[in-house]
Amino acid sequence: VKEFGDPSVLKVAKIAIPKPKAGQVLVKTLAAGVNPVDTYIRAGKYARLPTLPYTPGAEACGVIHEIGPDVKDLKVGDKVWQKGSITGTCAQYNVCTAQDAIKLHDKITSTAGAGISIAYRTAYRALMQTGQARPGCNVFVHGASGGVGLAAVQIARAYGMRVIGTASTEKGRNLIQKNGCHVALDHSQTDRKAYLEQLVKATDGKGADVIIEMLANKNLNFDMGAVARRGKIVVVGNRGEIDNVNCRMLMMREASVVGCMIAGSTEEEEAEAISAISGGLASGALSPVVGETFPLEDAPAAHVEVIEHKHGSAGKIVLCPFSGEAE
Ligand SMILES: NC(=O)c1ccc[n+]([C@@H]2O[C@H](COP(=O)([O-])OP(=O)(O)OC[C@H]3O[C@@H](n4cnc5c(N)ncnc54)[C@H](OP(=O)(O)O)[C@@H]3O)[C@@H](O)[C@H]2O)c1
Structure with a gap:
């Protein structure tokens, strides 16, 4: 996004793959969740706005592609769900802190994992x-x-x-x-x-x-x-x-x-929520519902859908940056 505005400001661009620094990991993004807040930010109508240009997206599911220094509990190849991103998840690769990458339970698909956070x-x-x-x-x-x-x-x-x-x-x-x-x-x-x-x-x-x-x-x-x-x-x-x-x-x-x-969560409240969610996902009590998936090029349509839901909502809207790789 080079300027705030309507969904047409979302354009696919080729940029260098970011490098993870200390305490960070590079994730190959298999699927990224699209949320109403992404549209408020893109329109420039949100209290906290990123510096332009920026890549949207704060949640995803992917595979660890590279590990920065001082990262202990993750390795290349681990499948993770992300609860944050430094460079933006609506991209084929994104960097996040190691704390924001949580190992995904085997039975959760990538598209479902993108909509957890x-x-x-x-x-x-x-x-x-x-x-x-x-x-x-x-x-x-x-x-x-x-x-x-x-x-x-x-x-x-x-x-x-x-x-x-x-x-x-x-x-x-x-x-x-x-x-x-x-x-x-x-x-x-x-x-x-x-x-x-x-x-x-x-x-x-x-x-x-x-x-x-x-x-x-x-x-x-x-x-x-x-x-x-x-x-x-x-x-x-x-x-x-x-x-x-x-x-x-x-x-x-x-x-x-x-x-x-x-x-608004404190660190303790956040840790409690993650434990409860991880437990529910592992037991099968919680199971994210995917409504519709879009390829990265159709990000503008995904932003329209997450607000208009012309045929009614039915779960999460998800973008898939690599066609055919997200199940
Ligand atoms: N406070 C926070 O930290 C926080 C975090 C995440 C999201 N949010 C906000 O929470 C809202 C829901 O987020 P989401 O991700 O679930 O969005 P979403 O996937 O787009 O779902 C929107 C929901 O609102 C329903 N809805 C539409 N018109 C309604 C009405 N008149 N009365 C009651 N429900 C109605 C939709 O149902 P139908 O489509 O069937 O009409 C759908 O179930 C958004 O406004 C989002 O910005 C806040």
Whole structure:
């Protein structure tokens, strides 16, 4: 990306393969996850922007190609998932710190491995750390068919929670049920009263103890009517401002609205999340869902899809820099 702007500013360019320094590794990128935040940054509409030119992407799956000095626990040929990148993951090769490259469990494919980091770390943080959800509680994942939503559904189900999720399409609702939702609702329905009744019924009249909210600017008022007594509405996603918020329901229920940022984790919280995710991936309780894959040249189309989801979300959007090499 040489200038901030619409998806057409994403251009494939030949540049030198970067060299890993001390404590760093060079990864051959088999698949890179595409996230909504990549589009906010590309458009130049994000609080922290990279220096131009830059290569997008902060998560991936690949094979260690070269090791910098002072790297101990990784070797050339190890397959890893990445939770960060110094040079950007939407490229055939990228450099990251050794701590950001985590060995991938054998049974996870490269395309699935590319979508672990942001979705599962955010979902774990929102549900377990910010939301303090506990086994047996009612969790409402408002926007369950995308990357973070499906991860939240799988984690909540693995911890023995009752999970209600939403998607705007039948395909999405089938997918979220397959991934652990006890009840799947449609967030696109216009009759909000009927929608609320469905949610209340799904929680045996109690409301949701924890709501994981993907679009707070649209749903905050609804969530205040759907939250249980002393429940929490955890804001993960927001794309605009809200008029006419009535906090009365919040007050009556002594409920709270709390924001959640993946970057807000302490080192201890981050380590806890990685342990939980690694355990879940190894046991099979967690299994990343790939929605659509694109070759690197089609990065502009991938950026359009991750925002528009014209046919509804169905998991992660992934870019594959080497055609035919990512399974
Ligand atoms: N706070 C953080 O640290 C953090 C980290 C990662 C992501 N995020 C944000 O969290 C949001 C979700 O990320 P993602 O990666 O899961 O995105 P995604 O894969 O694009 O998924 C978006 C989800 O939102 C749903 N949605 C669309 N309209 C909705 C509505 N009116 N009400 C409820 N849900 C609706 C979509 O469902 P349908 O397509 O079926 O309509 C889909 O399930 C994004 O805004 C992203 O920027 C925040």
